[in-house]
Amino acid sequence: MCISTGEAAFSGTIVYCGRQHHPLHGLIHVLGYQNTAVNLADGPNAMLLHLPTRQLTPRHFLSAGRTGDVLRRMVAAVEPVAVGADDIEWMSAEPQVEIFDHDVYTVLLATDPTAIPAALRQVPLHRRPNLDPDLLRFYADHFPDHTVAVCCFDNADAERAKPLLLWYPPLDPDQLTVPALDSHTGAAPDLDATVPVDHWILLSTDQAPDGWGEPVDYPGNMRHSLRSFLPDAVAGRYYGEGQSLLNGDFTISHRNLLAGDLDRIERLQPTRH
Template identity: 60%
Template sequence: MCVSMDQAEFSGTTLYAGRLRHDMHGLIHVLGYQNTAVNLADGPNAMLLHLPARRMSRANFISVGRSSDVLSRMVDAVRPVGAGTRSDIALMGWDDDERVEVFDHDIYTVLLATDPTLLPAALAQVPPHRRPRLNPLLLEFYAVHYPGYPIAVCCFDNAEAAQAKPLLMWYEPMFPDRLILPALDCHTGEPPDLKGEVSADHWVLYGTDEAPAGWGEPVAHPPRMRHELRRFLPDTVMGTYFGERPLPNGGFVLSHSDLLTGHLNRIRRLTSAARRPDNLSARWGRSGPEAGNGQAVGTGSRDRRQQQEAARVTSGHRRHRRQSGNRRGDVCPAGGRRA
């Protein structure tokens, strides 16, 4: 699930949210994102992700190098038996004099900004073959609904389905005890409909370095993985698959305490913007983001077993199938194309 600057199709999405204390950066969150993308526009395109981070720079993007299967290994760890298969970092503050950074990452040229309205001025730095048309209404949507959130615009141009290497990044979180995954959905280039429902085809994965003994499923990381990458990754994960029914449009949120106890049934859809911490109590009250503006999504029989065992993830979703997406040109109130 993501938002695109123009017509596109995304499928097979994997999202990862991790929480850990890094030896250099302190308490951080790690975000992983991967999908298969097809550009249906007449020219270059881009996907947009708003990030629940206090600050971001290109130094927060982690190169996976040859470990392009880093997220698929996590999926393999939690996938039910019998299901199909699918197959040098430094802490830097934000420079207020340079509010947009432009850099290459795998198949993308990334524009990273604190204010989406500043993106048009930096577009000339994107190579022509990846330079999309920017919809002012879409940029205004993010400025209004996600003020203060860093936004990553990942520009690409591939006419055929191509699975990029995972986007993996770390950051100081706005909400340390809430694991928030950006998952707004609209694939037409128009602003998303925050009141609509969308189709899904993705795995949602979680990790934490505070997991008790016996928690989750072990991940088979390759023994020769670079230390610079491995120290950002979990030993064990929990996760669930969404794809059998429409979901409210928005992101995912799960409290760290619920993650530690294995209650993935308490994942909520964040159907309106989560404000920065200085506005947290006014927006959500005392209970955090799953109170007031979150909707339960449920994960079937997987949750009952998690409540019983609180250490393992199994799945009630025995079928891993993709739902058919909308035709090109559908507007986002109908959910856009599937993610």
Template identity: 60%
Template structure:
């Protein structure tokens, strides 16, 4: 699952999107993403995430000190329900640039509103992590996701399997639609929007507007700092996917999320698909 800049295999993917009214930033969405990557390229590689965000800066990426289990705890909270039916290093904002480049865990991350701007910034990525990007793939993103923001997470062969969960927040284009990026192509080229693709995912959602008793409670370590805890859910709903599905992202409206904890109303969405 996901788009890679060169041949790769991604397994055991966990995707999370939460809706939070943050005390400082207002109504935001929080994205969590983790998988096991096997780089099958001869050199560096990257995974590309398209996000329905108005803006992304390094300050939107949450650093979790000594806590690799944030998404695992969410899956553990949901898993028994399906069978039966730490701290944060704050990063200050930077002034927006055409492409922002920074280090995050094992990744060198490029953030861009226009993916076709990325090649001109690749020289700022360390050579051991600098991938070759297919211009056709970047043009695909520019054409099909014109209002999105893009995170290109570059990694080298040795570090591919040791990444911590990605956790970031953003002001969404539509606060009432929660979406996690799940378009699939591991060849380095553009995804086939007409294809059915294999899945190996846990997909999780949350909202801080849920009534009491909604979802499965998530227990965060007592040492989790308030600054990070403010972005984390107290309860989640989720399910696993292990069957071929139409290529696309997972999306659900906020109203449907509140009305149906089984996630039967989650849709696979892709450009051009009604």
């Protein structure tokens, strides 16, 4: 369901990707990511996400504020029967790595994942994970055009984490892709493995016609600065209930999304070298 730097169990993953023309930032993708994490490592752990952009900084991360259930509200919209001070603090930066606090995480952003180990000394000890160099080399080899986010947490923080929300100029505006590679041991993911899935995949576009998708019920007190990045309606699919898929991400073209053809959601693997 995601990649961790140490032993962990993840369940109930909700991933959102929206395509929109923002009044200030132009054509962007907005990503939301949330799961239930159980840290099985002896010490701190981290969740790694590879994001299809070369332009990602702390200012691209959005605070959920009091609306920690925003992704669950999207799930409730597409499947009614489903069970379903927060500002970013800048810390410091290495030449190739940006480091900052966001919600319960200390986040490291790097376009060159091999630069991350040298920056780990900036992470507080109670959140500083052990990183397998082979895992970072995997990202460098397979996602050279992406930004990697290492979201460090400790045991006490994991259960109260709000969803990660961020926006970015995508590498391909017309392909909506969400990270879903799976490895919970700290090692690089096995691209030949079939892995169990437990994912809600939620999608939106501001070019959808009237009547497309399902309207989302947001709280009336949601901050406008957050609401401007969120969709009026979403479409979604659940993958789980004993289902297993070849290890990879989820992706769909904007054209198929506009047509409401969620059967065209595909499993995407990185290019092998």
